[in-house]
Each structure stands twice: as structure tokens, then as C-alpha cells.
Amino acid sequence: MDRFSWTTGLLELGETLVVQQRGVRLSDGEEKVKFDSGVLLLSTHRLIWRDQKNHECCIAVPLSQIVFIEEQAAGIGKSAKIVVHLHPASSNKEPGPFQSSKYSYIKLSFKEHGQIEFYRRLSEEITQRRWESIPTGQAMQVNKDSKAGRIRAVGIVGIERKLEEKRKETDKNISEAFEDLSKLMEKAKEMVELSKSIANKIKEKQGDITEDETIRFKSYLLSMGIANPVTRETYGSGTQYHMQLAKQLAGILQTPLEERGGIMSLTEVYCLVNRARGLELLSPEDLVNACKMLESLKLPLRLRIFDSGVMVIELQSHNEEEMVAAALETVSEKGSLTADEFAKLVGMSVLLAKERLLLAEKMGHLCRDDSVEGLRFYPNLFLTQS
Amino acid sequence: LPQAKYKERGTVLAEDQLAQMSKQLDMFRTNLEEFASKHKQEIRKNPEFRVQFQDMCATIGVDPLASGKGFWSEMLGVGDFYYELGVQIIEVCLALKHRNGGLITLEELHQQVLKGRGKFAQDVSQDDLLRAIKKLKVLGNGFGIIPVGGTFLVQSVPAELNMDHTVVLQLAEKKGFVTVSEIRASLKWETERARQVLEHLLKEGMAWLDTQAPGEPQYWLPALFTELYSQEITPEEAKEAIP
Numbered sequence: 001m002d003r004f005s006w007t008t009g010l011l012e013l014g015e016t017l018v019v020q021q022r023g024v025r026l027s028d029g030e031e032k033v034k035f036d037s038g039v040l041l042l043s044t045h046r047l048i049w050r051d052q053k054n055h056e057c058c059i060a061v062p063l064s065q066i067v068f069i070e071e072q073a074a075g076i077g078k079s080a081k082i083v084v085h086l087h088p089a090s091s092n093k094e095p096g097p098f099q100s101s102k103y104s105y106i107k108l109s110f111k112e113h114g115q116i117e118f119y120r121r122l123s124e125e126i127t128q129r130r131w132e133s134i135p136t137g138q139a140m141q142v143n144k145d146s147k148a149g150r151i152r153a154v155g156i157v158g159i160e161r162k163l164e165e166k167r168k169e170t171d172k173n174i175s176e177a178f179e180d181l182s183k184l185m186e187k188a189k190e191m192v193e194l195s196k197s198i199a200n201k202i203k204e205k206q207g208d209i210t211e212d213e214t215i216r217f218k219s220y221l222l223s224m225g226i227a228n229p230v231t232r233e234t235y236g237s238g239t240q241y242h243m244q245l246a247k248q249l250a251g252i253l254q255t256p257l258e259e260r261g262g263i264m265s266l267t268e269v270y271c272l273v274n275r276a277r278g279l280e281l282l283s284p285e286d287l288v289n290a291c292k293m294l295e296s297l298k299l300p301l302r303l304r305i306f307d308s309g310v311m312v313i314e315l316q317s318h319n320e321e322e323m324v325a326a327a328l329e330t331v332s333e334k335g336s337l338t339a340d341e342f343a344k345l346v347g348m349s350v351l352l353a354k355e356r357l358l359l360a361e362k363m364g365h366l367c368r369d370d371s372v373e374g375l376r377f378y379p380n381l382f383l384t385q386s
Numbered sequence: 387l388p389q390a391k392y393k394e395r396g397t398v399l400a401e402d403q404l405a406q407m408s409k410q411l412d413m414f415r416t417n418l419e420e421f422a423s424k425h426k427q428e429i430r431k432n433p434e435f436r437v438q439f440q441d442m443c444a445t446i447g448v449d450p451l452a453s454g455k456g457f458w459s460e461m462l463g464v465g466d467f468y469y470e471l472g473v474q475i476i477e478v479c480l481a482l483k484h485r486n487g488g489l490i491t492l493e494e495l496h497q498q499v500l501k502g503r504g505k506f507a508q509d510v511s512q513d514d515l516l517r518a519i520k521k522l523k524v525l526g527n528g529f530g531i532i533p534v535g536g537t538f539l540v541q542s543v544p545a546e547l548n549m550d551h552t553v554v555l556q557l558a559e560k561k562g563f564v565t566v567s568e569i570r571a572s573l574k575w576e577t578e579r580a581r582q583v584l585e586h587l588l589k590e591g592m593a594w595l596d597t598q599a600p601g602e603p604q605y606w607l608p609a610l611f612t613e614l615y616s617q618e619i620t621p622e623e624a625k626e627a628i629p
Contacts, residue, residue, distance in 0.1 A: 112434075174435065177425040181439060184421050187414055189446040194410065198403045213404055220407055224414075225449040225456045241455050267527040271473045281469035283454045284524045308544045311526035350483075351527075351543075372588045372595070 001028035002101040003065050003086045005094035009050050009058035010160045011043060014134045018042045019121045022052065023112030025079075029103025035059070039167075040108060042121055045131040047084070055168060059097060061086070066126055071119055072107070080115040082108045082122065188224065195226050215240060243297065245282070245290035250299040252276070253313060257301065262318030265351055266291070266303075266311040306355050307362075324360045328379060331357075331366060336378045415457055422461045429462055433511035439464070440517060451521055471510060471518040474499050476527075479542035487591030488528070488543030489555075489609040492516070495540055515540075534559040539609060545590045550583050555607065563596070563606040 011017060024040040026033060026049055035057075041048040047066075051057035067085040074080040085105040110118070198217060218239045221228055249269075256272060257264055264272075266287065274281045282290075291303040291313060300316045314320065330345060331337050337345070343353035357377045360366040364383055369376045428435045443450050443458075450458035451468050459465025478498045482490060492512055499510060519540060522529040528544030534556040541547060547555075557572055558564035569580040584605050587593035596604040 173425075173428065174432070177428045177435065178438065180421055180425060181442065184417055185442045185446055187417055188443075188448055191407070191410060191414055192447045194403070194407050198407060201403065213401070216404055216408070220404075220411055222453050222455055223411060223457050225443070225452045225458055226447065227449070227452075241453075265527065266525045267476050267522075270522075270525055271476055274469055274473050279466060280460075281454055281466050283451055283459070283465060283469055284472065284521050286453050286455065288524050305526065309526050309528065310544050370589065372585055374589060374591075 001026070001033060001103075001106055002096065002098040003089045003093070003106075004049075004059040004061045004098065005096040007046075007048065007058050007060040007094075009041075009048055009055075009060075009164070012045070015043045015045045018044060018125060019118060021110065021112070021114035021118050023110065023114075024049065025109040025111060027107040027109065028098070028101050029105055029107070031103075033098075035097075037111070040118070042118065042125060044125060044134060047122075052171060055164070063125055063129075063131055065089075069119070069122060069126065071115070079109045079111045080113070081110065082115060082119050084108065191224050192226055195221060195224070199228075239289075242286070242289045242293055245286060246293040246297055246299060249273070249287075249290055249313075250294065250301050253301060254315075257313065257315050257318075261323075261346075261348065262315040263320070263352060264313050265349065266313065268349070269313055306358070308355065308358070310351065310355055312352065312355070320356065320359060321363070323356060324363055324365060327356050327360050328365045331360075331377055332379045336369070336376050338374050338376050340374075342377075415461075418457050418461050422463075426462055429464060430467065430508055433509055433514060436464075436511075437513050451517070467508070468514070468518045468521065471499070471514060472522050474502055475515065475518055475522065475540075476542070478502065479540070483543065484591075486608040486611075487587075487593070488541060488545060489532075489592045489607065490540050490542070491609055492538040492540060494609075532556075543590070545592070550579070551586060554580075554583050554587070558593075558605065558607050559610060562610040563604045565599075565602050565604055567602060 020039055020041040022039050024038055026035040026038070035049060035051065037053070038049045038051045041050070044063075046060045046062050048058065048060040050059075065086045067087055069085065070083040072081040072083055083105055084107075088104070108115075108118075195217075202217075218228065219241065222239050222241060252273060253264070253269065260268075269291075270282070270284060270287055273287070288311070291311075294313075295302050301313050302316055303311060304314055304320070305311050327342070327346075330342065334341075334345075337357075339350055339354035339357055342348075342357060343350040346353065348356075354375075357366060361368055361377065361380075365380055366377045367380045367382070369378060429439060440450070448458075450456065450462070450464050453459065454465045454469065456465070475495065478495060479488070479490060482498070492515060496510070496512055496515060499515065500507075503510065516531060516538070519529055519531060526544070528541060530541040530547070532539040532541060532547065532552050532555060537559075539555060539559075553573065554564060554569060557569065564584075566577060566580045566584070569575055569583075570577060573580075584593060587605065587607075588595060592609065593605045593607055596606055
């Protein structure tokens with residue numbers, strides 16, 4: 001660590017920033033030093049470390065001092081590290097935090113990851129040795145002469161300073177945000193505890209709770225994003241919200257369904273509805289929970305789940321079993337078809353085409369030929385030609 | 387009569403607690419509003435902050451993405467961010483399915499999603515993608531995440547992939563392809579077991595067979611092709627993707 005010099009952290013003319021990483025700790029060889037938490041910057045000329053809390057504390061070492069670097073993988077409770085082996089400090093080195101060191105290497109600990117990219121870039125810079133071909137104001141005047149340095153490189157310094165201020169702002173904002181977030185979470189935790197306590201009461205009473213109370217409770221859970229502890233249903237399914245949503249969906253999906261032969265996969269519905277909304281989108285769970293209520297609300301659509309787990313919305317008037325009869329005809333005409341071929345022919349998505357053919361097979365109308373060339377369906381001659 | 391009295395008391399207790407919860411909920415809503423007014427930007431702009439936020443929620447037993455109607459979604463806008471991402475993920479997977487059988491690396495998915503979002507969109511991290519995908523699972527389309535060699539493969543079709551298939555995918559990840567001999571050597575399987583797994587992958591379109599390879603046939607994973615060379619989504623594919 002005695003190779004480092006104090007610096008303002010501002011880049012010199014001709015010096016370019018390559019990459020930077022937060023959350024880096026420096027070690028003098030095997031020993032910890034007070035440089036515990038900082039931003040590590042790699043430029044074309046130097047390796048710079050600046051304390052995250054105290055931005056005045058900033059040190060740097062020229063890349064020319066680096067002999068070679070090694071990676072040290074992360075372990076349990078240990079961050080990944082880069083070990084940087086250095087030449088001895090030159091006699092005319094600018095003053096730094098350490099006068100001497102018994103180690104000829106330092107370690108960079110990446111507490112917030114980023115070591116892979118940093119290592120790659122550092123290797124590149126060491127190989128390319130751009131500092132040799134791009135001259136900068138070599139005398140990195142610190143302290144008293146820093147003003148002179150600034151006058152020399154006005155434009156860049158101005159930009160750097162703005163970035164610096166922005167970084168400070170950002171850092172301050174982030175730590176404030178985290179603090180506020182922690183406090184918020186404490187309150188949220190209280191809500192979770194309360195909901196568990198209420199759920200226990202409900203269990204004890206074994207159904208003596210009114211429907212009105214149930215509805216209220218479920219909607220509270222929905223607002224907080226807490227799983228229903230009583231029934232373990234997903235997040236307040238069957239609330240007023242989902243009922244309203246179900247009715248809305250019935251309205252929105254009528255025409256699209258008719259345009260698509262009366263059937264759509266749930267992912268298609270999800271995309272369609274959310275693209276149309278633009279804002280205040282539905283979560284996947286909102287959609288599923290609403291669709292589960294379609295049938296009970298006697299709406300003209302229904303949710304259907306195939307054996308494969310694929311979920312679709314069908315018009316009530318849609319009869320998949322009838323479509324199977326039509327599919328059989330199509331397959332017979334062509335002799336045999338794969339799901340892809342059938343989909344293209346009929347103008348359906350491959351996913352739903354496959355489900356229809358599988359259903360036809362289940363009903364005994366089609367036979368499969370399963371080979372490496374794909375899954376092909378044939379009319380079931382065992383049935384028809386008895 | 388005492389029975390009835392007990393019942394009544396029971397009802398009153400729950401009512402009390404529900405009333406209390408309602409009040410606390412209102413207070414919480416106000417706290418969240420305050421938080422949002424100060425830090426909403428942080429959530430939208432900072433992927434690391436989002437990770438912290440999600441982790442904290444998970445620790446206390448809260449799912450901020452469960453519903454678009456939840457407070458978190460309404461006030462922090464977390465929901466819209468992830469639900470929209472879900473749509474983009476579905477579209478990319480649909481567009482590329484015929485090429486890779488419904489398997490795609492997280493890297494390629496990330497790249498394609500970023501491209502689709504355009505220059506001025508918010509930054510999206512791989513962690514964000516993973517969280518959005520976990521939510522998509524409930525739609526029954528077969529969305530899944532398979533860890534391979536330090537990264538992930540994202541499955542977007544309802545194909546059954548068991549442990550055997552997964553482990554072969556992981557083996558293939560290193561070079562982009564795998565052979566029966568390699569499986570026998572690394573995993574110590576019988577030839578028949580290896581062949582069954584590879585055939586299943588072929589049938590699902592997740593693997594392609596190169597019979598002209600020197601030595602023995604090679605089974606390639608198109609999902610990993612972009613590690614070798616990247617391809618754009620063609621306009622035809624893009625049309626396929628929009629329902």
C-alpha cells in the first residue's frame with residue numbers, strides 16, 4: 001500500500017475513465033487497512049480508489065507500477081478478489097497514506113461484485129499500456145498545486161466535477177433511500193404479523209367469520225401482497241377486485257377471441273390486455289385469479305387447463321371437441337400432420353394447434369408417430385377401419 | 387346461553403382486529419406514499435436498489451408483485467415495470483421459439499429485450515428478468531429457469547424437462563454441443579439413457595443433430611448459438627410474436 005499517492009481523483013488531460021466499481025475494499029497484502037468501502041476507478045493511466053463516505057479521501061497508483069494481477073475466487077463469506085502485484089515505489093512518488101509496507105502486493109475485494117468485468121478491463125489496460133502513448137500532465141500536483149492542475153484542464157475538470165457532484169448526490173440519495181426503505185419494511189412486517197394473528201383467530205372460530213369480514217380481510221391481504229394464511233390461496237384470490245376484473249375481461253376479450261377461432265392461450269391474453277392498458281398493468285396472478293372466476297360469474301368466457309398445464313380462455317360457445325372433429329378431417333386430407341404444419345394450415349398458434357391434436361389423440365381420433373423428426377399425427381385407422 | 391356469549395365475544399375480537407388492520411393499512415399507505423414521493427425514481431432507475439427492495443420484501447413475507455392492485459404496485463410503480471417486462475419476455479421467446487425450440491440463454495434474452503426497449507428505456511438487469519419470469523410461470527405456458535454453468539437457460543414452452551434433461555443441457559453448455567460419448571464419460575450413464583435424453587431434446591426442437599461431425603454425431607443447442615454468433619430477430623419473426 002505504500003505505492004499509493006493521495007490524489008484529487010480528477011482525471012488528467014488525456015486520461016480516460018475505463019470502468020468503475022462500487023463497494024471495493026483495499027488490503028495491504030494480507031492485512032486489512034482502513035480503506036474499507038470505496039469506489040474503485042480504472043483509467044487509462046491509473047488505478048484510483050475513493051472512499052464512499054468521505055470523498056476527500058482519494059488515492060491512486062499508476063498502472064505502470066503493476067507487475068501482474070491475479071484473480072481470487074469468492075468463497076463462503078468472502079468476496080471475490082483481484083491481487084495486484086506491484087513494483088517497488090519510485091523515490092519521487094507523491095506522498096500517500098503509507099510510508100512503507102512489508103508487502104509487494106495489494107488486494108481488491110469486490111463486496112458488491114463486478115470483479116469479472118473489472119479484471120478483464122484491468123488486464124486489457126495493462127496489456128495495451130495506453131499510458132505510454134498518451135501523455136498527461138505527469139506531475140500530479142496534489143494539495144497546494146491542485147488549483148494549478150485544474151486551470152490546465154478546465155473543460156474536463158468541469159465535467160469531472162459535475163460527475164463527482166452527481167455521484168455524491170446519488171450516493172447520498174441511495175443511503176437515504178435504503179434507510180427509509182428499512183423503516184418502511186419494519187412497518188410492513190407489523191402488517192404481516194397482524195394478518196397472521198387474524199388468520200389464527202379465523203381458524204379458531206372455524207368458519208364463524210362473516211362473509212363480509214372474509215371479503216375485507218382478503219382485500220387487505222391483496223393490498224399488502226401477503227399470501228392468505230388461512231386458505232393459502234394465492235394472494236387474496238376471489239376478491240371484489242378480481243370479480244370486477246373478470247367482468248372487464250369478458251368485455252375486452254370477446255372480439256379478439258372471435259377473431260382467433262374462439263380460443264387463446266393465457267400468455268396471449270396477458271400480452272393483449274397489458275399492451276392495451278399501457279398503465280396499471282395486471283400481474284400474471286391477477287389474470288389467473290380473475291379467469292378462475294369467469295365460470296362462476298356466468299360470463300361468456302371460461303378458463304380451461306389442458307393436461308400439459310397450458311391454460312387457455314375459450315368462448316363458452318367454443319367447443320374444442322367439435323374442433324377436434326374438424327381437425328381430424330384436415331389431418332385425413334393431408335395424410336398426416338405435425339403441430340407446426342397444422343398450425344400454419346389452420347392459422348393457429350403452434351401451442352394451441354398442438355393441444356388440439358393431443359386432445360384428438362386423447363379422444364382416439366388420431367395416432368402419433370413420435371420420432372426424432374418430430375411428432376406427427378395420423379388418423380387412427382384402428383378406430384375407423386374396424 | 388354461555389355458548390352464544392362466547393361466540394359473540396369471538397366475533398367482536400375479529401372485528402376489532404380487522405378494524406385495527408384497516409387503520410394500520412391506511413397508515414401504511416401514507417408511509418408508502420411518502421416513501422414513493424422521495425424514492426420512486428430510485429426503484430425505476432437503479433437495478434441494485436430493486437434487488438434490495440425485493441429481498442427485503444421476501445424476508446418479511448410480502449410479494450410486491452402479486453397484484454397490480456397492491457399498494458406497492460400502485461404507489462411505487464414496481465408492478466408496471468415487471469409486468470411490462472413480462473410482456474417483452476414473452477414476445478422475444480415467441481419470436482425465437484422456432485429457432486431454439488423454446489430454450490434461450492438469459493444473456494441472449496437480456497440482449498433482445500434491451501434492443502426491443504430502445505435507447506431511452508430504463509435499465510433492466512438480469513435479476514429483473516429472472517423475477518419477471520418467475521411471475522410468468524403462473525400463466526401455465528411452461529416458463530422455467532434452468533441453471534447451467536454459472537448462468538441460466540430460460541424455458542418458454544410446456545416441454546417436460548426433468549433432471550436428466552437438465553444435466554445434459556448443463557453439460558452441453560460448455561461447447562454448445564454434446565455427444566453420447568461425452569455423456570457416458572462425464573455422467574457415467576448407459577448409452578440408452580443418454581440417447582433417450584438427446585432424442586427428447588431433438589423432438590422438442592431444443593437440440594439439432596449434426597451427423598456429419600467427425601467421429602460421432604454431435605447434438606447442438608441452438609439456444610447457445612449466440613455465444614458463437616449473434617442474430618437479429620427478423621421482421622417475420624417479430625410479426626409471429628405479437629398476438
